[in-house]
Amino acid sequence: MTIRHGLLALLTQGPRYGYQLRAEFEASTGATWPLNIGQVYTTLSRMERDGLVAPGEQDEQGRVVYDITEKGRAELDLWFATPVRQADRPRDELVIKLAMAMTAPGVDVARVVQAQRSATMRTLQELTRAKRGAGVAQRLVLDSMIFQAEAEQRWLAHCEAVLAASPKEGA
Amino acid sequence: MTSPDPEPGTPAAVVVRLAEVGRRHGDGAGAVHALKGVSLDVAAGELVAVMGPSGSGKSTLLNLAGGLDRPTSGDVEVEGVALAGLPAADLAALRRRNVGYVFQDLNLIPSLTAAENVMLPRELDGVRTARAREEARAALEEVGADDLADRFPEEMSGGQRQRVAIARALVGERRLLLADEPTGAVDTLVGDEILGILRGRAEAGAAVLVVTHEPRYAAWADRVVFLKDGRLVDSAAAGLVSAR
Incomplete structure (x- = not known):
């Protein structure tokens, strides 16, 4: 609470x-x-x-x-x-979306991943801009969000590498 | 009289332009295409980040933009000058005067102090020692390293060496700044400071092109482009590409 x-x-x-x-x-x-x-x-x-x-x-x-x-x-x-x-965090829609994209026929997973990477990067850019000139407390809060967005970027880059090495079955 | 500032709203001058640039190593069946038809402009006042996995062609792109390597197809222009037609001596002079580089391995000379390392490119340009020293002081101050002027590289931490390498790239009003993984292995606080310095340089009117595989540093850029297998996937255009 x-x-x-x-x-x-x-x-x-x-x-x-x-x-x-x-x-x-x-x-x-x-x-x-x-x-x-x-x-x-x-x-x-x-x-x-x-x-x-x-x-x-x-x-x-x-x-x-x-x-x-x-x-x-x-x-x-x-x-x-x-x-x-x-464990208190709610289920992650993005993880579910990617898992579904892998199994649903006719979905270009690489494009889903790239679209998400670009969107998350724009978020990261906005957070980074907000951080310039922020006070220390605000900065720590923004940094937390930056690290989370960064973790998502890393995971997406990893997804991309995994997909390149083992393309979707039936594709 | 100096020339008046450009009208507000007019697009800033393109400092480096890559037009359909390709770089192939070797010939025939064994040829490796490091870059395939990459087009990218970086304007004065702009910070552009290139992201991509290792082997995607990031460093090749940076070397071509700075005239350290020549493309096998397409054209590179710096400040409106096509590099392809330049004799080697002119190309070297253009590189020294217009382009600042921060390399992954910083290439500081161990037997020179920080100030001497920063002065070196200016002395090679024929600038007199006293003036080169003054410019070096200013560049070190800009990166918050003025207290390191008399130290040798081995007497500095990794983050301090990084700053000195950036000061060397900034010295002498270069309008094009190229940085290949400039944050190296420094922690995120120092990394953010380094990007803050590059950002400030862009805001002072330089064109800055940064290669990084770290999203948090790419996020300092005005524009982030993704490089994949030698091709650019522009972040803004990524969602607009036809599905066919």
Whole structure:
């Protein structure tokens, strides 16, 4: 449940309003993960219920600042200490598409691969452009996406080599 | 008076042009076609990356673009000059003045300091030592290696040597920069910095052609072209090719 941990992490810098949390969350993830304000308030009220954050007084405009509790800090420490498991990722459409392209008659697999390589390369170019002039936190987020896109490129190049060495049966 | 800047919106000048370039090694049945009818323009201000597996002809393409090798068919032009008609001495002069190279094996001279390595091509051009030294300082500064000026190659890390080799390619306002796997074995942070330097050079008006097999570095380019079995598969056109 990463939005809640992201908000907790921001609250360690001091009490924040909901709208501030939203803006800072987006800024630190390089705007790659947009949040709507509703998600922020829903998450805050659940965390309040669970004792992870505590609301302060309402100001004259009816806004409430939230602060992190001791329990919230313990939860956050545990989150930082726990590695993320790859198995939680959803099924990869591209892998399924290529496997199907191999078995379906009349599909030019090499062309499917090249089209994907070009598209992923354009994504990589956009991410690389965004990285120039980004702050350190944003840069790390963009780098993560760059490494993932790069892994896909490598895999596609590998597919190409495998296909060249052993063409599709019946082709 | 210097000539005025080109009108905004006018296409930038083509610095290197390959037109239907082929390169064959050997003859008859045993001939190997390293490149087959490759056409590619790189304009001033543009960074183009060539990707492809080893043996796809990447390095051959770069050597032809820089006049280090001659094509067996087609034409190569640098700054509007057709290389095919040039006598060897003129070709060598054009290479020295207009083209900067960063090779895979950096070819730094072990007995010269970083500054002396960078100065060397300018001194070969007949530039006086004091001025060559000044230009070398500026080029080293551009790649963030000014503190390495007095070190010998064996006193530098791999990434530092890479920077010095790039400074040597940049020195003296060359308008065409050719780099063959310029990131070598450096880690990704240094690799990104190297591509950042090449990118900056393109933005300052050079035409830059980079050969790499690493997608993350190709992604710094304005245009990425894929080379396969000696032919270009333009990334933009890849989806438009007829199925027939």
